[in-house]
Amino acid sequence: MAEAHVETMNVVVLTLTEDEAGELRALVGASDATPARVRIVTALNGVRKPQADESASPADTVEYDGRTYDLTARYKDSDGDVWRFRRRLGGGTEGHLARWRADTWDGASSLEFVVQTFGPLTRVDE
Structure with a gap:
């Protein structure tokens, strides 16, 4: 792998x-x-394996417009597309559509941009 x-x-x-x-x-x-x-x-x-009962740490979350987003989760937008997000080296976020290859991240698709353009986002439970 x-x-x-x-x-x-x-x-x-x-x-x-x-x-x-x-x-x-x-x-x-x-x-x-x-x-x-x-x-x-x-x-x-x-590196350690996360425990099943752990919730996202503050480092794995982003607060935007009064809502906390878990960067380890997937989110569905208003068009039904599923997004994942991660923190960039500079501290911002970038996302990708889950239908893309997992290593195709787009710095222009920040969490903020996706919420403003395609929101609201709904968490997708696995």
């Missing part, structure tokens, strides 16, 4: 299964400690 895509010119996002992350931890941890390797191991060691 390992997948990678370029987020920005200087950032690559890597999606791994827990087994793959464990392998990467072992490979990177066995190497000489450079600043980049230390950051990679630190990031990998900070």
